[in-house]
Amino acid sequence: MTGQDLVGQRIKTVRRQRGLSQAQLAHPELSDSYVSLIESGKRTPTPAVLELLAEKLDCSLTYLINGVTAEQMQEIELALNYAQMALDNGEVVEARxxxxxxxxxxxxxxxxQLRQDAEYGLALATEACGDLDQAIVLLNGLRENDTAAMNPERHIAVAVALSRCYREAGDLARAMQVPEQILTGAVQPAWNDGLMRLGIQLLxxxxxxxxxxxxxxxxxxLIAAAELLGTPLALTLAHWEAAIAAIETGHADEAVTHAERALAIQSEYGDPWRLARLRNDYAQVMLIARPMEAKTWRDVLLKVEKELVESSASSMNKMRCAMNLVRAELLLARPEQxxxxxxxxxxxxxxxxxxxQAEARLLHGESLAALGLQAEASRELSAGAECLEQAPETRFTAQAWLTAARVLERIDKPDRSVDAYKRAMACVGL
Known part of the structure; x- marks a missing residue:
């Protein structure tokens, strides 16, 4: 049933509830035949006619258009705002x-439109809860059912989330396919912040x-496109992901340059919460690129930790900061801390x-090994390996297996270490 049919049906229902005939409702401004055509869905009333009918029927214009009263609309919008606040504050189960x-x-x-907002919010909350399979179902449902009703910004936002979910689930072919369909078609769209986010997912x-x-x-x-676009968000995203690419290819100094540029832009234009999160990621990059300066990065992370506590950061962001502090303490040979x-x-x-979970378990195994607690370290590494076996095979998973292999070697578990090395190689197709 179309929206036009629903409006006519509501007018007919309220008219009958009021005990009015079509002629009585129409008189004197309209003809009864015109009211009949509206009620049957064969004519679309103008805004002025809808206002007139709402007044004559003694009901709200909101109800005739949307099927809810003004009070119900306020309740729905308030509920949507509360759900969004829960999601923004990291209360992902409540948001879902x-x-x-x-x-x-x-x-x-x-x-x-509000239904689409709720479906999109549910997909993001479901992803944040770690239920990637269901998040993918929800996002694909949005693309299949609501494409015509989506504005361009929402269309791109859904594609960004879908590509991210596919990548986190280990389906890299689809993770690339989604953005490539938009970014590498016969007619390439002009870059904007939304498309830059999509490009980052592809990278x-x-x-x-x-x-x-x-x-x-x-x-x-992406760097060239961001420079032309010139927006703080585009420049931050492009330089940050360039830092990750440089780290992965062994260009540590280049990674530092890009990371510092991203951080400088975010410091000038970004909100405090996003800045704290980027500082955490920056410190993690620097612990890899310049491990000899671990004390400096630990001090940075201690400030980030305080900022995250004072903000609405999610438990996941706080956990990642704590894990980076563990890495810094290990580099500083402070296993007790x-x-x-x-x-x-x-x-x-x-x-x-x-x-x-796997990353955290392996890191715990590493800290226990540094304390000389080999049995405890072995148990944590086993728990981490169990999590890895349930995780998709990605480059990240390969690195995690490699970490496990090195720690197992350190605690004199050669057979398990060899097995972990083999699992790491299998994750990258070797």
Whole structure:
């Protein structure tokens, strides 16, 4: 049933509830035949006519258009705002529940834009809960059912989220296919911030697949596009992902240059929460690029930790910061302090994505090995390996297996170390 049919049906229902005939409703401004055509869905009333009919029927214009009263509309919009706030604050389970309840009660049936907002929010909350398969189903449903009703910005945002979910689930072919359909078609769209986000997802997929030559080339293309576009967001995204590409290809100094440029732009134009998150990622890059300066990066991370506590950052972001502090303490040969940090990380593990759980378990095994607690380290490495076995085979997973192999070698577990090396090679197709 079309929106036009629904409007006519509501007018007919309210008219009958009021005990009016079509002629009585029409008189004197309209003809009864015109009212009949509206009620049957054969004519679309103008805004002025709709206002007139709402007044004569003593009902709200909002109800005639959308099927809900003004009060109900306020309740729906408030519920959507609360769900979005929960998502922004990292309360992802609550956000998922709120969006699902909104969609289940039927109040959004006549509100296609708000329904689309709720479906998109539910997909993002589902992804944040680690349920990638269901998030992919929801995002594909949006693309298939609501494409015509989507504005260009939402269309790109859905593609960004879908590519990211495919990549995190290990389906790199689809992770690349989604953005390539938009960015590399016969007619290439003009770059904007949304398309830059999509380009970043494509670059990340190239890196995860191990296509580092293409990643370097595409990274240069994104930098050039961002410079022409000139927006702070585009420049931050392009330089940050270029830093990741440089790290992966062994160009540490170049990575530092790009990371510092991204951080400088974000410091000038970004909000405090996003800046804190970028500082955390920056410190992680620097711990790889310049491990001899670990004390400096630990000090940076301690400031980030305080900023995240004072902000609405999610538990996942706080956990990642704590893990980077563990890495810094290990580089500084302070395993006792590393183990203290790991207790906080372990308290947050439940409900996290399997890949992140594996990373945390392996890091814990490394800190226990540094303390000389070989049996405990072995148990944590086994738990990490169990998580890895459930995670998709990606470049990240390969690196995690490699970490496990090195720590197992250190605690004198040669057979398990060899097996972990083999698993790392299998993840990259060797």
């Amino acid at each position: 529940t709120r969006y699902a309840e909104l969609l289940a009660d039927g109040g959004l049936a006549g509100l296609p 990340a997929a190239y890196i995860d697949r191990g296509d580092l030559l293409r990643a370097r080339q595409f990274s240069a293309e 590393a183990e203290e940090r790991m207790r906080f990380v372990c308290d947050l593990l439940d409900g996290m994505p399997k890949a992140l």
